[in-house]
Amino acid sequence: MVKQIDPAAVTLAAQRIQGIANHTPVMTSRTLNQLTGREIYLKCENFQRVGAFKFRGAYHAVSQLSAAQKAAGVVTHSSGNHAQGLALAAQLLGVQATIVMPEDAPAIKKAATAGYGAHIVTCPAFDRDKVCAELMATYGYTLIHPFDNWDIIAGQGTAALELFIEAGDLDLLFVPVGGGGLISGCALAAAQQGAGCRVVGVEPAAGDDAGCSWREKRITTLDAVPNTMADGLRTRAIGERNLAVMTQYVHDMTAVNDTAILETLKFLWQRLKLVVEPSAAVALAPLFTGHYTAPGQRVGVILSGGNADVAALAAYF
Amino acid sequence: MVKQIDPAAVTLAAQRIQGIANHTPVMTSRTLNQLTGREIYLKCENFQRVGAFKFRGAYHAVSQLSAAQKAAGVVTHSSGNHAQGLALAAQLLGVQATIVMPEDAPAIKKAATAGYGAHIVTCPAFDRDKVCAELMATYGYTLIHPFDNWDIIAGQGTAALELFIEAGDLDLLFVPVGGGGLISGCALAAAQQGAGCRVVGVEPAAGDDAGCSWREKRITTLDAVPNTMADGLRTRAIGERNLAVMTQYVHDMTAVNDTAILETLKFLWQRLKLVVEPSAAVALAPLFTGHYTAPGQRVGVILSGGNADVAALAAYF
Numbered sequence: 001m002v003k004q005i006d007p008a009a010v011t012l013a014a015q016r017i018q019g020i021a022n023h024t025p026v027m028t029s030r031t032l033n034q035l036t037g038r039e040i041y042l043k044c045e046n047f048q049r050v051g052a053f054k055f056r057g058a059y060h061a062v063s064q065l066s067a068a069q070k071a072a073g074v075v076t077h078s079s080g081n082h083a084q085g086l087a088l089a090a091q092l093l094g095v096q097a098t099i100v101m102p103e104d105a106p107a108i109k110k111a112a113t114a115g116y117g118a119h120i121v122t123c124p125a126f127d128r129d130k131v132c133a134e135l136m137a138t139y140g141y142t143l144i145h146p147f148d149n150w151d152i153i154a155g156q157g158t159a160a161l162e163l164f165i166e167a168g169d170l171d172l173l174f175v176p177v178g179g180g181g182l183i184s185g186c187a188l189a190a191a192q193q194g195a196g197c198r199v200v201g202v203e204p205a206a207g208d209d210a211g212c213s214w215r216e217k218r219i220t221t222l223d224a225v226p227n228t229m230a231d232g233l234r235t236r237a238i239g240e241r242n243l244a245v246m247t248q249y250v251h252d253m254t255a256v257n258d259t260a261i262l263e264t265l266k267f268l269w270q271r272l273k274l275v276v277e278p279s280a281a282v283a284l285a286p287l288f289t290g291h292y293t294a295p296g297q298r299v300g301v302i303l304s305g306g307n308a309d310v311a312a313l314a315a316y317f
Numbered sequence: 318m319v320k321q322i323d324p325a326a327v328t329l330a331a332q333r334i335q336g337i338a339n340h341t342p343v344m345t346s347r348t349l350n351q352l353t354g355r356e357i358y359l360k361c362e363n364f365q366r367v368g369a370f371k372f373r374g375a376y377h378a379v380s381q382l383s384a385a386q387k388a389a390g391v392v393t394h395s396s397g398n399h400a401q402g403l404a405l406a407a408q409l410l411g412v413q414a415t416i417v418m419p420e421d422a423p424a425i426k427k428a429a430t431a432g433y434g435a436h437i438v439t440c441p442a443f444d445r446d447k448v449c450a451e452l453m454a455t456y457g458y459t460l461i462h463p464f465d466n467w468d469i470i471a472g473q474g475t476a477a478l479e480l481f482i483e484a485g486d487l488d489l490l491f492v493p494v495g496g497g498g499l500i501s502g503c504a505l506a507a508a509q510q511g512a513g514c515r516v517v518g519v520e521p522a523a524g525d526d527a528g529c530s531w532r533e534k535r536i537t538t539l540d541a542v543p544n545t546m547a548d549g550l551r552t553r554a555i556g557e558r559n560l561a562v563m564t565q566y567v568h569d570m571t572a573v574n575d576t577a578i579l580e581t582l583k584f585l586w587q588r589l590k591l592v593v594e595p596s597a598a599v600a601l602a603p604l605f606t607g608h609y610t611a612p613g614q615r616v617g618v619i620l621s622g623g624n625a626d627v628a629a630l631a632a633y634f
Contacts, residue, residue: 025342046590266627269627270627273368275586306590310587310634311631311632313631314630314631315628317628
């Protein structure tokens with residue numbers, strides 16, 4: 001098992017991204033509190049730069065590279081928010097980013113990423129690790145892994161750190177889980193700043209590998225990418241650094257199906273007027289649908305992003 | 318012409334609704350500032366109770382009634398946000414509200430209003446004034462007019478007052494105009510708190526009666542309800558109190574067509590992650606589409622509400 005990092009790494013990361021990442025608002029709702037019987041504090045990372053928390057970790061990770069690494073450039077594989085987060089972070093730090101995307105990634109995502117000045121390399125989805133490795137060998141690029149990277153983890157944790165500082169003591173913190181970067185950082189933030197707060201990871205029921213991995217203390221890998229509307233959480237396995245942090249610092253894991261995700265998403269759009277993506281609705285779904293009944297009055301929820309396809313989702317409204 | 322009120326009425330109204338109306342957030346966006354070349358401060362009344370600024374004026378107006386008036390009850394005609402605002406305000410103050418709605422009002426709006434404990438009376442749209450008058454004569458109800466009422470005007474102005482206090486001096490303030498309640502209050506707030514700020518009213522081009530009325534200093538009435546996607550601004554004329562305030566305190570009026578409204582709405586949803594209704598997009602449209610070119614670096618915009626029909630609007634995305 002990998003060596004742990006000190007939870008204080010999140011505080012350092014917060015200092016490094018201050019004034020560059022958005023300090024996103026914490027929102028509350030009388031209606032939501034009445035419906036759930038709790039006091040809920042929504043950390044709105046849909047208002048983060050590039051529309052998702054991913055910018056925090058990406059900026060932090062690139063900022064920590066050596067001068068030689070920065071000069072050589074960075075690479076990652078992603079068709080989602082990490083791609084845009086890394087592209088913008090690299091642009092701001094004067095570093096060339098190359099993003100490996102599957103051939104069938106939507107044109108709009110390629111264009112958005114290229115708009116931040118990144119090079120886009122497309123390949124068949126199953127070849128992406130190989131293509132990344134070749135680019136690293138040929139050009140000396142540094143891989144910025146989407147979640148299995150300590151600087152990424154510490155950067156993502158700053159979202160929860162800001163929430164604890166602004167909302168005060170919390171009894172529960174709900175965080176969506178894909179590869180485990182966000183929850184690892186948030187759990188470290190809770191260990192640092194959230195005395196007594198229980199950290200709960202939430203993943204789509206269609207791909208509950210993270211819960212299995214957390215319970216069994218070893219990584220479970222799905223045979224295929226899970227089929228869920230929460231497109232930001234379609235990962236087959238968490239990383240080894242994520243397993244190490246989650247085993248020590250996460251208190252519970254739960255899962256929600258797409259019906260619950262959609263019901264929660266509709267409420268967030270229609271009643272709370274927040275455009276969030278399905279992966280963000282995942283974190284609120286256990287409380288909103290009432291299936292999570294463990295005690296805890298003051299509850300934080302990380303609304304991880306807002307990069308939703310409005311036209312496609314509205315078909316379900 | 319009616320007698321004016323002192324702009325300080327807005328400050329008094331703010332004290333009376335404090336802790337009951339939401340102090341809504343002011344949001345900014347690097348992307349929006351880059352696109353427009355200005356510093357824009359968005360006052361997000363889509364996060365107000367009932368999803369629109371209308372709660373401010375409604376609560377203020379009902380709170381100012383005498384004990385006898387409160388005991389007798391209130392009435393208004395509206396199928397939109399004023400109906401829900403008045404219903405909730407009355408419920409909170411223990412007053413019975415009766416809302417006259419057109420027969421063809423959407424069932425969902427009737428249900429939402431009834432959900433706050435109001436009585437719903439339906440009638441043909443052209444009979445609504447007569448039906449209101451009959452209810453007042455029979456039951457002694459007090460009419461809470463949606464915009465031609467000093468307490469409504471002062472209450473709506475608290476949105477701009479909060480914005481001036483939070484954002485500091487502004488060069489321009491853009492406000493959507495239907496019946497003129499919001500802009501009247503906001504213009505009074507600017508006179509009170511926004512030294513040097515020019516107040517600009519924006520209405521749908523399909524119904525630019527308010528601009529005509531403001532220029533000619535007398536009320537212009539449209540022959541028919543204007544055909545625009547900005548459903549909150551489908552009024553045939555402003556009120557006489559609104560004309561009096563606008564003539565004295567509003568500095569400019571402009572209009573935007575539905576293409577501009579839709580383009581702005583899409584940006585607010587997709588890029589800024591804010592669910593706003595078309596009437597709110599109206600206020601930002603002159604800057605977003607670049608058709609308003611008068612100078613002014615620091616600019617406030619009142620995003621008036623968020624009660625949008627997601628499914629219907631998303632068909633245009």
